[in-house]
Amino acid sequence: MKYNTLTLLLATAAISGVGYAQAQTSVTIYGTADAAIVYSSNQRGNSNTYMNSGNLNASKLGFMGSEDLGGGSKAIFTLEQGFSINTGAQSDATKAFNRQAFVGLSDARYGTFTLGRQYTPYWRYVGGLGPTGVLTGATGAHPGDLDGLDTTIRINNSLVYASPVISGFQASALYGFGENAGNISAGNSSSAALRYDYNALSLALGYVKLTNNNLKGFAPWDPNVTSGSYAQSPVNAGYASARSVQMIAAAARYNPSDKWMLGLNFSNVQMTPGTASLFTHQATFNTAGLISTYKLTPAITLAAGYSYTRESAANGISDPARYQQLSLEQTYDFSKRTALYFLQAYQRARGQTLGANGVTPVNAVAVVGDSQNGSPSSNGKQFVGAIGIRHQF
Template identity: 85%
Template sequence: MKHKTLALLTAAASLAGASQVRAQNGVTIYGTADAAIIYSSSQRGHANTYMNSGNLNASKLGFSGSEDLGGGSKAIFTLEQGFSIDNGAQSDPSKAFNRQSFIGLSNAGYGTFTLGRQYTPYWRYVGGLGPTGVLTGATGAHPGDLDGLDTTIRINNSLVYATPVIAGFQASALYGFGENAGAMGSGNTVSAALRYDINAFSVALGYLKLANNNLKGFAPWDPNVTSGSYAQSPVNAGYASARSVQMVAAAARYQASGNLMLGLNFSNVQMAPGADSLFTHQASFNTAGLISSYKVTPAITVAAGYSYTRETAANGISNPARYQQLSLEQTYDFSKRTALYFLETYQKAYGQTLGKDGVTAVDAVAVVGDSQNGTPSSNGKQFVAAVGIRHQF
């Protein structure tokens, strides 16, 4: 009897272990480790050479998983944290999973519904075909990532629905709750996007509106909470008191051959004032861009992008800011997961925009991509170059 009981316990333990292994099989641990030596010709008036993390791809650690619920349905989740590989610090010390944290249901026939902290359909569809879908956002994003086509915008408390792909079409919509008691629409975020792929051609159109947003969480004098985050740089700092920020963008790509890709993109960003805003008239920025990539050999890829951004004349500015940016990228793939890369970008800024006080016109300064948002040039020129290594796991 003793031996029979022991055998039963051993079998039960084995079954429990097997069950645990099966459950773990639905979880994937993934990430990126990326570091480079960077040279900037001007950071607030001084040249600088330094080490930086997440240049070709953001350094991150993530967990994603799914469970088969039957009938073509799955429960899914993703938890993703950014970090700086040069010092080991979290990208955002206030959040355990600052990049993404969501849970939801997916069905092959009905689409996917998720809840949590998420990227917008605007970025997923248009950004995927835009400049940062080819070039890295660090040096390839439009100045200061003004139009949010890189990964700087993430939405808390959000609901996202995405349709399945139907005859090449896919659509998605997002609503982010501001969660302000007594004011349902205060601080909310709305986004929608459509993408169509046919043979070698892809096109996407997206919309995004951030309400009560001052690029960090609305004006200091307003207690409302905003669901959206938005990158701040000298390009848009003068409009930090905006009541809302609205973006409309489109992008298209054509795979001209097995090795050559050509693409173009356009965005319009509008920052609307409210009763408490420092500026008085709506500010608009239009950006047009061209991108291309070419696979020289199976291991070597080169890419280039050009963008032109223009602010409209408003708020007492008669010579509005203009930004021209040329970005280059070269990668050598040692393997499917490890690459050596080189980046070079030059930006020229002209004209004037509003300063941080939201009232005074100041000369526009250059701010390459979104890697120099906190370290812009002291004048209208900035050149940034990098050499680094990226490993994905």
């Protein structure tokens, strides 16, 4: 009798505990499945038609949760993994959650503080208003995603604070630990950004700095030494031995109606050599861009972007590289979750940049968006077109 009573009490307590947890906690499973048939006019000298995953939006699976702590405060977390829908493989076989993995506290009055592997405030604020805020990074990112306005920069071991929105303003700052004993600044990362929204106008300004004191190159970064990741392509491959890379960018967007939007963006990227770098003078890339969208019907959206990137004349380069890119996008929404999309982009590259050895100037080659980083053109021209389907859940 005593045993049955004890069992009943424990079961009641367990049920009550479960009910309390469910009432206070919410967890959301979300993700994207995206695949397309892609044509590239020139990949290292040959045209190619192939399937590619994550063209309009990256294919991913995520878990996002929160627990109400009372008084307007809550605990939050996000775990997000990228994958290839073509093969089912992880985007990064070395990480269970390569895209995001963080935990923190959020308060409606004081803001949000999080710890883990995270995107920079620079990308969240400026990137949100920049080219890939409306165009896909696959064909709409600035050449090679040189300025990190797409999702190629993620910071390990990072602390992020984001303020609440105050009179239309919101600010955020990040610090990523390099975690090198005896030299805490080696391999660290930092970022800050400010955004302002007023009626139809949105403005953002951001900064990010990545240090690379281990001289292993930006891609792949050694996760045990450096805190940041950064895309590598023929645009910046010659500067992989840089001591640091710094990015400053601004973006503006104007939405006069529900039908159309016009946006402007500008970025400045500085790659600074150290005593062991292969190049000797700072390399600077400036990019100016224009983006626009138009909602033709409730289901059909058209988008376009143009960018011009110019490298500085330094390191023995008298005819610096210039990249012009035109990107177009058309989407048809079957529903809020499912869309058919068409992408077209053309890039022309001229002039010279440093080759992958970091010493010898070479002719600049075209590399559309960031989808062609590993398969650039053999010359200064490249066209990419795609037709695909994306489903979000």
